[in-house]
Amino acid sequence: MPIQSTGAKGIKGTITIKKKFEEGLDDLAGFSHIYLVYHFHKSEHYALKAKPFLDNSPRGVFSTRAPQRPNPIGISVVKLIGVNGNILEIENADILDGTPLIDIKPYIPDFDIHQVEKTGWITNKTGNIDSVKSDDRFK
Amino acid sequence: MPIQSTGAKGIKGTITIKKKFEEGLDDLAGFSHIYLVYHFHKSEHYALKAKPFLDNSPRGVFSTRAPQRPNPIGISVVKLIGVNGNILEIENADILDGTPLIDIKPYIPDFDIHQVEKTGWITNKTGNIDSVKSDDRFK
Numbered sequence: 001m002p003i004q005s006t007g008a009k010g011i012k013g014t015i016t017i018k019k020k021f022e023e024g025l026d027d028l029a030g031f032s033h034i035y036l037v038y039h040f041h042k043s044e045h046y047a048l049k050a051k052p053f054l055d056n057s058p059r060g061v062f063s064t065r066a067p068q069r070p071n072p073i074g075i076s077v078v079k080l081i082g083v084n085g086n087i088l089e090i091e092n093a094d095i096l097d098g099t100p101l102i103d104i105k106p107y108i109p110d111f112d113i114h115q116v117e118k119t120g121w122i123t124n125k126t127g128n129i130d131s132v133k134s135d136d137r138f139k
Numbered sequence: 140m141p142i143q144s145t146g147a148k149g150i151k152g153t154i155t156i157k158k159k160f161e162e163g164l165d166d167l168a169g170f171s172h173i174y175l176v177y178h179f180h181k182s183e184h185y186a187l188k189a190k191p192f193l194d195n196s197p198r199g200v201f202s203t204r205a206p207q208r209p210n211p212i213g214i215s216v217v218k219l220i221g222v223n224g225n226i227l228e229i230e231n232a233d234i235l236d237g238t239p240l241i242d243i244k245p246y247i248p249d250f251d252i253h254q255v256e257k258t259g260w261i262t263n264k265t266g267n268i269d270s271v272k273s274d275d276r277f278k
Contacts, residue, residue: 021209024187026199030259037176037212048163060165062243065250070160071241073176075214077253102210104201106258110265111204113252114216119245120169126249 012081013093015101022086025104029083033107034090036076039100040067054125063120074099077107151220152232154240161225164243168222172246173229175215178239179206193264202259213238216246 015036017025028034049058050066061069074095081089088104154175156164167173188197189205200208213234220228227243 021187021201024200024209025202026188027202027260028199030257031202032256032258033253035214037210037214048160049165060167061163062160063164063166063170063245065244065247069242070163071176073212073242075174075176075244077251079253103208103212105204105214106202106261107253107255108204108258108261108265109255112216114172114218114246116246116248117171118169119171119247121166122245122247122249126247 009092011091011093013078013090013095015088015090015104017086017088017101017104019086025083025086025088028080028088028104028106031080031106031108033077034080034088035103035105035107036074036078036090036095036101037103037105038074038076038095039102040069040072040074041098041100042096043067043069043072046070046072052122055121057121059121073102077112148231150230150232152217152229152234154227154229154243156225156227156240156243158225164222164225164227167219167227167243167245170219170245170247172216173219174242174244174246175213175217175229175234175240176242176244177213177215177234178241179208179211179213180237180239181235182206182208182211185209185211191261194260196260198260212241216251 046068048061050061050064051058052064052066076094078093079091081091185207187200189200189203189207190197191203191205206213215233217232218230220230
């Protein structure tokens with residue numbers, strides 16, 4: 001599995017929404033990018049310190065995107081290619097096959113793009129994200 | 140309540156984390172912006188169509204950030220001012236007092252800033268976000 005959608009460029013995926021929620025997808029196709037909120041269902045326990053894929057030191061779990069969190073919820077921004085009924089076609093999927101989806105939200109630049117001043121331990125560490133893949137450390 | 144952190148510039152807030160999770164906050168102070176993932180605890184039911192604060196037409200709920208979602212989970216990016224033990228000082232809080240927090244994640248430009256091509260129904264509608272406040276429509 002790639003780590004983060006940034007490391008999953010071009011990887012296509014499909015999302016199947018329950019039919020009873022299909023009406024809630026109206027107007028979504030107008031957006032090129034969406035948030036997926038999902039359950040890290042393979043995360044079997046949590047730890048307050050995690051060694052991130054992109055670093056060699058254990059870090060406070062809330063300063064990481066690691067899956068073994070007290071509430072194992074993940075968020076990713078992916079590219080929305082199309083909506084066909086209850087099926088979404090997406091790209092840049094950094095998410096395990098079979099992951100239970102909790103929510104979908106539109107990605108809105110005015111709300112979601114922020115000028116940051118500090119990026120803590122990850123500063124200068126995302127350069128090799130295209131080649132780093134996840135392993136079993138977070139099981 | 141302001142709608143979205145973009146409409147809550149300068150509004151300060153504090154977050155209290157349970158003492159047993161305090162160690163998980165290590166390294167977080169290095170980041171200037173964080174995601175808050177929280178429960179829309181005042182959302183009493185959901186609807187698949189929502190009339191957003193910034194629009195006059197009902198829209199598919201997954202194309203909005205409205206709280207009355209099938210899984211009532213909200214996400215906001217806020218500015219992190221400081222971490223003191225189990226207390227976080229934040230700014231740009233668009234979140235109701237007393238909201239139960241589910242998770243905290245670092246906001247990482249390489250993962251979270253995306254060049255979008257389309258922003259659907261909200262295109263050109265965020266201009267007056269500073270003056271629009273929420274009302275009771277989503278109870």
